[in-house]
Amino acid sequence: MKAMGPVSADFLRGGGDLSFGGKSAEELIAAHGAPLFVYNHAIIDRQAKRYRAAFAGVGLHYAVKANPFAPLMQHMAGLVDGLDLASSGELVRVEAAGLLRPDLPLSFAGPGKTSSDLAEAVQAGVCVHVESENELERLLAIAKLTKQQASIGVRVNPPFGLKGSGMKMGGLASQFGVDHEAVPGLVRRIVEAGAEWRGLHVYAGSQSLSAEAVIDMQRATVALAGEIATEVGLTPPEVNLGGGFGIPYFAGDKPLDIEAVGAALEDTLANRPLILAGTNFVIELGRWLVGECGVYLTRVVDRKVSRGKTFLVVDGGLHHMLAASGNFGQLLRRNYPVAVANRFGDEPEEEVTVVGCLCTPLDLLADEVALPRAEVGDVIAIFCAGAYGLTASPQAFLSQGAAREVLV
Numbered sequence: 001m002k003a004m005g006p007v008s009a010d011f012l013r014g015g016g017d018l019s020f021g022g023k024s025a026e027e028l029i030a031a032h033g034a035p036l037f038v039y040n041h042a043i044i045d046r047q048a049k050r051y052r053a054a055f056a057g058v059g060l061h062y063a064v065k066a067n068p069f070a071p072l073m074q075h076m077a078g079l080v081d082g083l084d085l086a087s088s089g090e091l092v093r094v095e096a097a098g099l100l101r102p103d104l105p106l107s108f109a110g111p112g113k114t115s116s117d118l119a120e121a122v123q124a125g126v127c128v129h130v131e132s133e134n135e136l137e138r139l140l141a142i143a144k145l146t147k148q149q150a151s152i153g154v155r156v157n158p159p160f161g162l163k164g165s166g167m168k169m170g171g172l173a174s175q176f177g178v179d180h181e182a183v184p185g186l187v188r189r190i191v192e193a194g195a196e197w198r199g200l201h202v203y204a205g206s207q208s209l210s211a212e213a214v215i216d217m218q219r220a221t222v223a224l225a226g227e228i229a230t231e232v233g234l235t236p237p238e239v240n241l242g243g244g245f246g247i248p249y250f251a252g253d254k255p256l257d258i259e260a261v262g263a264a265l266e267d268t269l270a271n272r273p274l275i276l277a278g279t280n281f282v283i284e285l286g287r288w289l290v291g292e293c294g295v296y297l298t299r300v301v302d303r304k305v306s307r308g309k310t311f312l313v314v315d316g317g318l319h320h321m322l323a324a325s326g327n328f329g330q331l332l333r334r335n336y337p338v339a340v341a342n343r344f345g346d347e348p349e350e351e352v353t354v355v356g357c358l359c360t361p362l363d364l365l366a367d368e369v370a371l372p373r374a375e376v377g378d379v380i381a382i383f384c385a386g387a388y389g390l391t392a393s394p395q396a397f398l399s400q401g402a403a404r405e406v407l408v
C-alpha cells in the first residue's frame with residue numbers, strides 16, 4: 001500500500017457521491033462527457049477572499065498559465081487586479097475570452113519573446129516584463145517604429161531563491177530575468193528612451209508550503225527593490241513580489257499558512273525603504289488560487305488482475321493529467337489524492353493501481369492505493385487538477401480523445 005495526498009476538506013462533506021455545487025460527478029459527465037475536468041468556482045472565490053483578508057493593500061494577479069480555460073479566467077477577472085501572461089498565445093486566449101479591458105491590467109513575462117510577441121503586447125497595451133537587454137532594445141525599437149508608448153517592467157534575476165520550493169528560480173545563472181546588478185542600467189535606458197517604466201518583477205520560485213521561506217523571500221525582494229530604486233534614484237510605480245504559494249498535493253503536505261505570510265508582509269512593507277513609499281505591490285498566484293478547485297473525472301474501462309495486483313484502467317490518462325503521473329518535473333513519483341467518485345466517503349476495501357489508457361508504462365495515475373471497490377463504469381476522481389492539469393499535459397500524445405472542461 002502506498003499513501004496518497006490529502007483530499008481537500010471542501011469535498012469531504014456529504015459522502016456518497018462526489019458533488020460540485022449540488023451536481024454529482026455522474027450528472028456532470030452525463031451533461032458534458034468524459035474524461036472531464038470540473039472546476040468549482042466556490043473554491044476559487046474562497047481562496048481569493050482568504051487572500052484579500054490576509055494581504056490588505058497588496059494587489060493580486062492571476063498567472064494564466066496555471067489554467068487558461070475561458071470561463072475560469074472570466075470568473076477570475078472579477079476577483080483579481082490583473083492577469084499575468086507567459087506567452088502571446090495566452091494573450092490570444094485572454095482576448096478571445098473578452099478580457100482585454102481597460103480595468104484589467106495585463107503583464108507579460110517569460111523568456112524567448114519574439115518581435116511579433118512584443119509587437120502584439122504593445123499593441124494590446126500589455127506591460128512587458130523584459131528578460132534581457134536584447135529584448136528591451138527590440139521592444140523599444142518596435143515602440144518607436146509603431147509610434148506607441150510601451151509600458152515596461154524589468155524582471156529581476158535575484159541573488160536569492162525561494163528555499164525548498166518545487167522549482168527554484170532565483171539565486172543562480174538563469175534564462176529568467178536580468179541579473180540584479182544589471183537592472184539599474186536597463187531602467188535608465190527605459191526612462192531615457194521615453195517609455196513608461198512600470199517597475200520591477202521578481203519571481204523566485206513556486207510551490208512552497210513553508211511560510212518562513214515565503215516570508216524570507218518577500219523580505220529579501222522588498223529590500224532588493226529598494227536597493228535598485230535607490231541606485232536609479234526613482235520610485236518604481238509597481239513591484240511584483242512573485243508568488244510561490246504552494247498547495248498540498250502529497251501525503252504529509254501541510255497547507256501554507258498564508259495568514260502568517262500576510263502578517264509578516266504587512267510588517268515588511270510598514271518598514272520598507274522610503275523610496276518605495278509610493279510603490280504599489282502585487283503578488284501573482286496560479287496554483288494557490290485554482291489548484292484545489294479542479295477535479296479530473298475519468299471512467300473505469302477495465303478491471304484486471306495481473307500476478308496478484310489489481311489494475312483499474314480508465315478512459316483518461318497522462319495526456320490530460322500529466323502531473324498526477326509524476327512526469328511533470330517531480331523528482332519522485334508520489335500519489336495525488338484520488339477517490340471513487342460514486343462511492344465517495346466509503347471505507348477503502350482493496351489495494352488498486354489506477355492506470356490510464358495510453359500504451360506506455362508512464363501512464364500511472366495512482367500506484368497501489370487503498371480505495372473502495374470500483375467496477376467497470378465507475379468514475380475515478382483525481383484531485384488537485386485545477387492548475388497545471390490539462391494545460392500542462394501532452395493531449396496529442398497517442399491520439400486519444402480530448403478532455404472536456406466545465407466550470408460549475
Ligand SMILES: *Cc1c(COP(=O)(O)O)cnc(C)c1O
Binds near residue numbers: 063084207244284288
Ligand atoms: C508559473 C509562474 C507563476 C505561477 O506559479 P504558481 O506556482 O502556479 O503560483 C507566476 N509567475 C511566474 C513568472 C511564473 O512563471
